[in-house]
Amino acid sequence: MKNTGTLKVVTQGDREIVMTRVFDAPRDLVFDALTKPELLKRWFGPHGWTLTECEVDLRVGGAWRFFSHGPGGRTMGMRGVYREIARPERIQYTESFDEFAQHGSALITTTLVEQNGKTTLTCVSLAPSLEVRDAVIQSGMEHGAAETYDRLAGVLEALRVRA
Amino acid sequence: MNRSDRLDATFAALADPTRRAILARLALGETSVSELARPFAMSQPAISKHLKVLERAGLISSAQDAQRRPRRIEAKPLAEASGWLDGYREFWEASYERLDALLDELKTHRKKRAKSRR
Numbered sequence: 606m607k608n609t610g611t612l613k614v615v616t617q618g619d620r621e622i623v624m625t626r627v628f629d630a631p632r633d634l635v636f637d638a639l640t641k642p643e644l645l646k647r648w649f650g651p652h653g654w655t656l657t658e659c660e661v662d663l664r665v666g667g668a669w670r671f672f673s674h675g676p677g678g679r680t681m682g683m684r685g686v687y688r689e690i691a692r693p694e695r696i697q698y699t700e701s702f703d704e705f706a707q708h709g710s711a712l713i714t715t716t717l718v719e720q721n722g723k724t725t726l727t728c729v730s731l732a733p734s735l736e737v738r739d740a741v742i743q744s745g746m747e748h749g750a751a752e753t754y755d756r757l758a759g760v761l762e763a764l765r766v767r768a
Numbered sequence: 769m770n771r772s773d774r775l776d777a778t779f780a781a782l783a784d785p786t787r788r789a790i791l792a793r794l795a796l797g798e799t800s801v802s803e804l805a806r807p808f809a810m811s812q813p814a815i816s817k818h819l820k821v822l823e824r825a826g827l828i829s830s831a832q833d834a835q836r837r838p839r840r841i842e843a844k845p846l847a848e849a850s851g852w853l854d855g856y857r858e859f860w861e862a863s864y865e866r867l868d869a870l871l872d873e874l875k876t877h878r879k880k881r882a883k884s885r886r
Contacts, residue, residue, distance in 0.1 A: 612864060614857045616779045622856065626864055630871035638867055638874070648866035651859045 617729070624728045632717040632724040636693035639715065645671075654681070665690060669698065685710060693717060700730075774826065778849040781825035786810070787818050791841060794828060798838035 613625040628635050638644045642659040649656045650673050658672035670684045682703035689697035694717050699710040712731040717724050781787055790804055805815040819839060822828045827846065830839045 612861050634874045652862040
């Protein structure tokens with residue numbers, strides 16, 4: 606895939622995760638892909654997972670619901686409520702996973718900035734606790750080879766030099 | 769501390785630039801507190817405060833109550849934090865790669881439509 610940008614994931618404070626990714630498309634198309642069920646079904650989910658049910662009531666106070674099927678018959682349900690919609694630049698919603706609903710909802714704020722036909726997506730996820738994120742990720746996939754990320758990069762790099 | 773508490777503590781400790789710089793320095797080898805304080809425009813007590821946060825998160829270790837004892841870095845919690853972020857990243861990387869392909873298709877579709885309208 607020629608357009609594959611680099612996904613940056615950094616932590617901010619102890620409850621926020623910030624993701625940044627550039628897409629080679631104008632932001633109204635990216636916004637549509639993030640909010641239209643027929644488009645979401647075509648890309649959302651980790652390797653081996655398919656978004657099979659997707660309902661989006663795109664208005665402030667409207668609900669969204671995703672249901673995905675994964676390897677080994679595993680399933681994952683997510684839901685939330687839209688808090689802010691400013692097409693095509695900003696969207697904010699709550700997000701909770703059915704399996705971990707007792708932990709509360711995360712607040713997700715996605716911002717799209719377009720420049721020269723390319724769109725930078727920034728997604729800030731404020732988790733009720735890292736435990737929720739952690740549990741979700743553990744259930745959905747295996748950890749890959751260790752890589753380094755911005756905040757850890759310097760430290761880990763130096764560790765490697767030493768080792 | 770359980771795993772998620774440890775992760776919370778690690779990320780909170782890493783949220784501060786001075787503490788990240790201290791870790792980077794310690795990654796090169798054991799260092800005394802006064803040596804650690806030197807590159808920063810900070811008093812030794814201020815540095816000691818940062819060291820306490822790092823120590824509580826299990827990111828560094830030293831002998832108790834020994835101001836002069838060199839501090840050393842503990843690699844395990846950092847590796848754990850890095851592994852956790854790897855998982856998060858993989859989740860979204862796979863999704864976004866598919867989104868790239870979809871956006872290409874949408875762009876092509878839009879161009880074709882614009883052409884046929886002319």
